[in-house]
Amino acid sequence: MTEEYTKVITGGVSHLQEDFDYTMSELTSLCEANNMQVVDSLTQNLDKIVTATYFGKGKVEELEHLATENDVKIVVINDELSPSQIRNLEEKTKLTVIDRTELILQVFASRAQSKQAKLQVEIAQLQYALPRIHPSGNPLDQQRGGGTTTRGAGETKLELDRRVIRNRITALKKQLEDVDKNIETQSKKRKTNTLPNVALVGYTNAGKSTTMNALLEKSVNDNEDSKVFEKDMLFATLDTSVRNVTLSDNTKFLLSDTVGFVSKLPHNLVDSFKTTLAEAKDADLIIQVVDYSDPNFQKTIDVTESTLKEVGIVNKPTILAFNKTDLTAAEYPTIEGNNIYYSALDGQSIDMLIGLIKENIYKNFHQETFLIPYNKGDITSYILDNLEVVSKEYVDEGTKLELIVNSTEYDKLSDYLI
Numbered sequence: 001m002t003e004e005y006t007k008v009i010t011g012g013v014s015h016l017q018e019d020f021d022y023t024m025s026e027l028t029s030l031c032e033a034n035n036m037q038v039v040d041s042l043t044q045n046l047d048k049i050v051t052a053t054y055f056g057k058g059k060v061e062e063l064e065h066l067a068t069e070n071d072v073k074i075v076v077i078n079d080e081l082s083p084s085q086i087r088n089l090e091e092k093t094k095l096t097v098i099d100r101t102e103l104i105l106q107v108f109a110s111r112a113q114s115k116q117a118k119l120q121v122e123i124a125q126l127q128y129a130l131p132r133i134h135p136s137g138n139p140l141d142q143q144r145g146g147g148t149t150t151r152g153a154g155e156t157k158l159e160l161d162r163r164v165i166r167n168r169i170t171a172l173k174k175q176l177e178d179v180d181k182n183i184e185t186q187s188k189k190r191k192t193n194t195l196p197n198v199a200l201v202g203y204t205n206a207g208k209s210t211t212m213n214a215l216l217e218k219s220v221n222d223n224e225d226s227k228v229f230e231k232d233m234l235f236a237t238l239d240t241s242v243r244n245v246t247l248s249d250n251t252k253f254l255l256s257d258t259v260g261f262v263s264k265l266p267h268n269l270v271d272s273f274k275t276t277l278a279e280a281k282d283a284d285l286i287i288q289v290v291d292y293s294d295p296n297f298q299k300t301i302d303v304t305e306s307t308l309k310e311v312g313i314v315n316k317p318t319i320l321a322f323n324k325t326d327l328t329a330a331e332y333p334t335i336e337g338n339n340i341y342y343s344a345l346d347g348q349s350i351d352m353l354i355g356l357i358k359e360n361i362y363k364n365f366h367q368e369t370f371l372i373p374y375n376k377g378d379i380t381s382y383i384l385d386n387l388e389v390v391s392k393e394y395v396d397e398g399t400k401l402e403l404i405v406n407s408t409e410y411d412k413l414s415d416y417l418i
């Protein structure tokens with residue numbers, strides 16, 4: 001560990017829930033993702049957290065001792081705390097208390113690159129801060145400086161602070177709407193055709209971006225610029241990337257890579273990221289990438305499914321893609337129904353995954369050749385304007401068109417099938 005890491009202690013109350021240890025070790029990874037080094041950890045079994053201070057009295061004292069011993073100034077708590085719990089715990093321990101929500105928000109903030117992601121994260125951060133600011137030692141005071149707003153008659157410092165934040169949230173939301181609209185227009189442009197839309201979703205670090213890049217490598221229109229960022233770190237991807245894939249057999253589809261999930265992802269963050277996940281909402285096929293080498297992979301599937309539900313993505317045809325099988329003793333690549341056990345680093349695996357994708361998209365999409373007579377010019381222009389044309393040839397009897405169409409379009413055009 002380098003010296004830029006800030007030393008912290010993690011803390012959590014267990015209600016003896018089976019995933020407690022898992023969420024604690026995930027908390028450590030989140031700390032590391034936020035340049036924090038976990039030097040010790042304190043846990044307590046309680047039926048219910050202590051309302052005022054989260055931990056019981058004895059544990060609070062133990063925490064203070066542990067911090068002094070290790071020369072640590074920050075404790076990171078495994079749950080989201082109420083504003084007064086944070087305040088009480090800070091007063092009693094003289095430590096800075098960061099809860100899981102704030103930690104995740106900080107990681108997202110450090111990763112945000114695009115204007116959209118930056119706005120999404122800042123809105124979520126301010127919404128989190130709003131009920132938590134208090135007149136004394138409010139960190140937002142220093143950040144925002146004096147501000148230009150004049151204080152209204154009788155308005156307390158606290159009310160003023162809150163008003164400034166609320167106004168800022170409103171302004172940022174407006175900006176985000178404009179950015180979203182722009183992105184939506186681009187995405188609509190892409191969708192004037194009927195190409196199948198495939199979205200990669202899943203837990204953070206499962207290998208979504210690596211899988212995307214491996215699929216792009218099989219694309220005949222692949223170039224280095226189309227590659228997405230992949231790295232062994234939490235939340236490497238915050239923005240959705242959409243690419244056009246054309247396979248050597250001329251199968252075409254749109255492929256998107258999306259933000260990863262983690263357990264207890266803050267609700268307002270999920271809400272902010274709804275538009276980023278719009279590609280997954282429009283998808284004809286979802287590929288849920290799972291890190292099969294993670295002993296807790298089932299939990300990551302559950303979290304992904306409940307997060308998708310929260311943003312309204314339900315009942316989609318889904319491939320469960322168990323990645324990183326190379327790190328397990330299991331045989332790969334193998335397919336069982338709509339499940340694939342594979343490794344994104346293995347070419348044969350990717351070929352099998354492509355087979356499964358094709359099988360799924362061809363349930364709803366057809367790639368066929370149609371012959372439209374010259375006296376049906378209106379149909380030909382409709383096709384050229386709206387559908388995905390793979391090839392076009394003028395022959396004696398009319399226009400020969402190889403198309404990718406969904407089932408509805410296919411039925412409409414079935415008279416012209418050759």
Ligand SMILES: Nc1nc2c(ncn2[C@@H]2O[C@H](COP(=O)(O)OP(=O)(O)OP(=O)(O)O)[C@@H](O)[C@H]2O)c(=O)[nH]1
Binds near residue numbers: 210229230259289
């Ligand atoms: N051994 C092994 N490593 C893999 C495999 N697939 C991905 N990885 C590694 O896992 C790490 C995370 O991969 P990413 O593709 O960035 O994961 P992601 O799902 O996009 O993660 P976020 O964008 O952070 O949500 C990288 O270091 C990859 O090299 C695999 O099949 N086997």
Ligand SMILES: [Mg+2]
Binds near residue numbers: 209210237
């Ligand atoms: Mg990624």
